[in-house]
């Protein structure tokens with residue numbers, strides 16, 4: 001069963017146009033003019049129950065607008081969507097029982113009261129039974145190690161502590177679908193990895209579907225089997241991160257340092273017939289770029305057979321670089337032209 005179904009979804013905003021100068025301002029007072037901004041342009045995708053899917057794109061690509069439509073905050077201009085079997089904006093009251101939402105930049109907890117009081121209020125909002133609430137809370141508090149924080153007011157929590165409480169708040173009613181908008185923003189590396197581990201476990205144990213919006217590609221690498229990439233309101237890629245790396249990555253880069261002077265010609269002869277690219281930095285330093293499907297050890301063995309090597313390192317394709325390059329070109333279809341000669 002699909003947790004999320006989106007078909008030709010569109011959202012257009014009307015934005016007031018401000019005319020220039022005093023005369024323009026006066027005109028604006030009496031006769032307003034508007035421009036239309038199409039934030040989401042007829043996108044379609046489905047997410048099966050139990051999948052963790054990354055939803056990425058540059059600032060202004062349309063991610064938040066999509067999430068707002070999927071969570072029933074915004075009404076689409078056109079198109080169809082179903083989340084957990086419901087049309088979010090039309091069946092909001094029933095629908096919210098099935099979803100959890102965490103916006104990293106906004107809190108759903110009450111600032112001045114103890115964390116546990118916020119949780120109790122949310123229990124009432126979501127009409128969770130007393131027994132279920134207790135069982136669920138105990139499980140989440142233990143898992144996220146919140147025992148000592150429950151009686152503190154939210155305003156006294158660190159960002160990492162607050163984010164862990166936000167996650168509990170979004171999960172108290174045991175939703176089957178969780179929307180996370182920048183859940184690790186501003187967190188240190190330790191809290192980030194705790195949260196990632198928690199989400200993986202949640203997905204594994206409860207089969208929770210997760211749609212994750214983030215600018216942190218480490219989140220995507222750690223959590224997502226699939227990534228949907230948005231650019232200027234259009235989906236430009238929908239598939240696995242591995243596939244993206246295969247088609248766009250330079251492959252692996254073997255960096256050699258030599259114990260003797262080596263010419264480019266000699267390196268070319270040694271690596272002849274291998275599908276690699278040579279980049280010679282100096283007489284003592286060179287890199288060999290090896291495509292994903294070629295064997296790094298063959299390359300090292302060939303070079304070592306003719307040259308004395310003092311040091312070497314192997315670097316994997318950097319996902320950040322790949323994604324930055326795709327954002328720059330706005331096209332994820334084109335396979336890498338680099339990497340093989």
Ligand SMILES: Nc1ncnc2c1ncn2[C@@H]1O[C@H](COP(=O)(O)OP(=O)(O)OP(=O)(O)O)[C@@H](O)[C@H]1O
Pocket residue numbers: 013014015037038039057058059060061062063064065066
């Ligand atoms: N309420 C609104 N009124 C007018 N325009 C809006 C509104 N909300 C979003 N937009 C516009 O829609 C486009 C997409 O914005 P959106 O916030 O969905 O992008 P995003 O991918 O979430 O960006 P970010 O990573 O910065 O959060 C932008 O051009 C934005 O200015």
